[in-house]
Amino acid sequence: MDKVIMMTLLYDFYGPLLTERQQKFIELYYENDYSLGEIAENYGVSRQAVHDTLKRAENILANYENKLGLIDKFLMQRNKLAEVARLLEDPREPSSQQLARARGILQELLEMDRG
Known part of the structure; x- marks a missing residue:
């Protein structure tokens, strides 16, 4: 399955379990197609901080699916x-x-x- 589709599904099922910042970054990156740089500029953080937040959120979502199997x-x-x-x-x-x-x-x- 395409990564964007999978992340969208993961977010639909488990998104509320993320922090507000993680939710916003996932929405901007996967649903609104913002670049890391655009998100970083909007939030006054580095591209690396956005990348790290996204990776952490992706891992959290994947772990929920591994444990619960709702998708x-x-x-x-x-x-x-x-x-x-x-x-x-x-x-x-x-x-x-x-x-x-x-x-x-x-x-x-x-x-x-x-x-």
Whole structure:
């Protein structure tokens, strides 16, 4: 997965756990495409300070994902729901096999949320 997309996902899931400064730098760098120099100039710090803050925040976010796995779970659920949608979008009536498979996938997802 592309680093920018991954960092955006990590930030969406775990961003509130960062300091305000780390949150702002991540937003400016990854979401608003600011350069290290632009962020440094806006905050009156060195490019190295911005770089260090970003790296620290990236490591913190990655550690949360390694421990909690929320993004992996989210992506897996999204893929399963996309499969259900494909099974049910047949322009004709879905076959009994397609319906059974869709029900099975939905049941898996429900059971995952309980456990």
